[in-house]
Amino acid sequence: MSMNRREFLKIAGISTIAGIGGTALAGGLRKGVIEAAQTAPNTDALTGKKWGIAIDMSKLKSEENIKRVTEACHRIHNVPDFSNTKDEVKWIWTETFEHSFPGQEHKFMAEDMKHKPFLLLCNHCDNPACVRVCPTKATFKRKDGIVMQDMHRCIGCRFCMAACPFGARSFNYKNPRLAKNLQEYMNPEFPTRTIGVVEKCTFCYERLAKGLKPACVEESNGALVFGDLEDPASEIRKILASKHTIRRKPELGTEPNIYYIIGGNDYAVVPEIK
Amino acid sequence: MYDGGKIFVGLIVFAALFASPFYLNMGKVSAKPELKIDTPEIQKLEDKKCVEPKELMRAEHMQILNSWRDAVVRNGDRDQIIISGHKYEKSLQNGCMKCHSNKKDFCDKCHNYMAVKPYCWDCHIAPKEKKS
Ligand code: SF4
Ligand code: SF4
Ligand code: SF4
Numbered sequence: 001m002s003m004n005r006r007e008f009l010k011i012a013g014i015s016t017i018a019g020i021g022g023t024a025l026a027g028g029l030r031k032g033v034i035e036a037a038q039t040a041p042n043t044d045a046l047t048g049k050k051w052g053i054a055i056d057m058s059k060l061k062s063e064e065n066i067k068r069v070t071e072a073c074h075r076i077h078n079v080p081d082f083s084n085t086k087d088e089v090k091w092i093w094t095e096t097f098e099h100s101f102p103g104q105e106h107k108f109m110a111e112d113m114k115h116k117p118f119l120l121l122c123n124h125c126d127n128p129a130c131v132r133v134c135p136t137k138a139t140f141k142r143k144d145g146i147v148m149q150d151m152h153r154c155i156g157c158r159f160c161m162a163a164c165p166f167g168a169r170s171f172n173y174k175n176p177r178l179a180k181n182l183q184e185y186m187n188p189e190f191p192t193r194t195i196g197v198v199e200k201c202t203f204c205y206e207r208l209a210k211g212l213k214p215a216c217v218e219e220s221n222g223a224l225v226f227g228d229l230e231d232p233a234s235e236i237r238k239i240l241a242s243k244h245t246i247r248r249k250p251e252l253g254t255e256p257n258i259y260y261i262i263g264g265n266d267y268a269v270v271p272e273i274k
Numbered sequence: 275m276y277d278g279g280k281i282f283v284g285l286i287v288f289a290a291l292f293a294s295p296f297y298l299n300m301g302k303v304s305a306k307p308e309l310k311i312d313t314p315e316i317q318k319l320e321d322k323k324c325v326e327p328k329e330l331m332r333a334e335h336m337q338i339l340n341s342w343r344d345a346v347v348r349n350g351d352r353d354q355i356i357i358s359g360h361k362y363e364k365s366l367q368n369g370c371m372k373c374h375s376n377k378k379d380f381c382d383k384c385h386n387y388m389a390v391k392p393y394c395w396d397c398h399i400a401p402k403e404k405k406s
Contacts, residue, residue, distance in 0.1 A: 038356045087396055140348070191367060193397055
């Protein structure tokens, strides 16, 4: 059979259209079938344009206060504890001032401040470096500002860990279910992760959907204030407008959304001169 | 023709190997899995209905779970599914398994029969097995 170029292109064109149209039609039908069930909109969810947290370190008085906060998060999110730094998985943790805000320490600063364990978590940055490098879009930014981690897509390449300047991400070197704490207790309402994926704080997206504030905020006795940074009437905006706050490594341009209330109140006391 | 004999023998061996699964399993009928849908949770329901008809669930539950995952994880869409006035979450762990609390006699039976190993359970926590 001989065919000239024009005929060939015609046939090719028609089959392409038939192919695309056909799959679209079949896809459409299938979608229709799957979404036939009756649904009700979820009206419980907290909604915002840019979630953030302001942490008042002066209100986290003791190690126990802080431990209660970190443990609440790790417990409800089934974060494994292997009790060694190499395999450590952390969503919320503590560091000294010097390590949290490098370059801002100086030798005359208050001893108390120098040694205080600062509460750290993912900053849900406006310009998240982790999102930019993720090759699979497993890490992505939601409309409400949450930097979300989709465990179904993570291939464990760890680019995001290298990119995040805040050490907010942990890799699962071991099967998390083998951790002692998860063999004793697992929150049956939340999944675990699997070996070979990266995880981090997800801003309690599952709680926000139910109208609850993040677990760390709830456990903090008012030391952590959660709110919508785009809403000028929110409590967090009032705090930021009235108190001196700092963020971690702002010079890197990722625009963190976790603020630390420094000074004022407890710290403003001038020590007695002896 | 060179080596005609060897080729011929080779072909017979190949055909025999290729067909081996068929004649090895000939006459053997493995029992169709009987799935149990009589968990205490389901028995409590007045209207024993899943989110979709049984036939569709059997054939397409994986696509449904996939679309739920995209909706919830990627689009933050947690609209609930209503069946006869009951609300269900679009969730394997907090939706499906709340009724089908017998993973061994429900999910596993069929998956084993079909020799598929879905890795949902590497992360999602199955309900504690009860006597049904
Ligand atoms: S703190 Fe790190 S992990 Fe979190 S959004 Fe910013 S760059 Fe990404
Ligand atoms: S480890 Fe996972 S989340 Fe991180 S960059 Fe790779 S695929 Fe993305
Ligand atoms: S916001 Fe939620 S996930 Fe993030 S540190 Fe707090 S409790 Fe953990």
